[in-house]
Amino acid sequence: MLRSLSLSLTSFCLFLPSNSVHAEDWRYSLRAGAASVPRYSGSDERVMAPLLGGEIVSPYGFFLDTQKGLGWAYDEDGFGLSVYVGASDVRKDRKTGFKGSDELDGMGSIKSRPAIGLDGTYHMGPIILGASFEHALEKDDDDDDTGSAWNRLKLSISAPFYEGDHGKVVGSLNSQFGDGDYMRTWYGVSTGQASRSKFKAYDTQGGLVSRGADLTWSLPINDQWSVSTVLAVQYLAKEAADSPIVERRMQTSLAGQVVYSF
Template sequence: MLRSCCVSLTSLCLLLPANTLRAEDWRYVLRAGVATASRYSGSTERAVVPLVGGEIVSPYGVFLDTEKGLGWAFDEDDFGLSVYVGASDVRKDRKTGFKGSDELNGMGSIKPRPVLGLDGTYQMGPIILGASLQHAMEKDNDDHDTGLSWNRLKLSISTPFYEGRYGTVTGSLNSQFGDRNYMRTWYGVSDAQASRSQFRAYDAHGGLVSRGAELTWAVPINARWSVSTVMAVQYLGKEAADSPIVDRRLQGSLAGEVVYSF
């Protein structure tokens, strides 16, 4: 859930540089802020975590982003496409700093592994349709319950509600889907995990992960500085919500960030 906040802010930045990718100069972005979100998807525990990151975009569309990874973006007229290689989300079964929860003791930590991503956008007037597909590779020599390869698809629709002297307010709706391995990794409880933890065994099947909404307020201060705030909610689908690790079906997050571009 914490990473979802970061990804939301990063996605906002990637939607903006349509003209940047055609520019003759390199573009650099530094971001700093703070977010509050659930410690893991379905948790009632919350954490406040600092957000620090950056992005480099070359004149040829190649970018390096601390959240997404290394990739290439193409944007022309109403169509945008980006591909990238990065690292997957993580989940710890111990409360460690800003991450993890002791409630997951015995479940095993979900460790990062390489992720291949493909994002696309299509604009129809004021409406932007988006699709994001991620494939996480299997982690070798890892626990079979937490190191499986998985696929996740996110579909979204967004539109600006306000554009004026106080910045831009954009609203969006989204649905997320995961295959069986994704659901087993993040919401399933195997017999081995059940024997080590407080949870009963649960065999999760692929399908709808969640439906959600986001509201983003971006305020430019000058040509280089801007401030953005993202409020997001996710309502877990039945297959995820029935998991014994899920205590709350409705998940919310709030993030604020200062952005410096040069």
């Protein structure tokens, strides 16, 4: 579940996001760490994957981020908005390095394709409301089982639990939703896939994908160095949890990274 790892695999997406804001000068950051995550959404297998990435932010709000892609961000007066073009998540039907699982043999791989993202935040005092929308384009040279265009929406609410000499701890609750094509891509089993794999056919409908919670601890070391740790839990909703590929409904991830900014 890593995206530039990245833990999305997906779909969290996820974790360890970096916030692009309007800057008075060029800003650069490098990230390095590791994450313990499920091999795919619903898997009971885990993998320890490296987290490597970086970000460049221009004085005009344009950014290039290895996790999100190329985009533009605005953050002022308690309201934040970013629009970007990047790459969607992948899922392999073979255990390949840090991705995929042999349990999915015959399901076909979900390949990366261009994706358009829109993120928004709104501050209500210490509480932050967030929304993240992602649209993955159709992959023309792929089959209907794994190449359809899909839409995913994540809504979140977060607030700080602690801020002091030992850093900052922020808690967050979230819900993720997907349209019918998203659910069929990631949790459905078509008749063709059923004939090639050990799973029985399973059709799905769009709706709630999961509910979850994150706990993030960040600690600035100095003006340039900082460390952060994220514990994330996702509980798959019934439509996703009933899929025959889902072995564990409760999905947990733990990630840590060091960030160097200059």
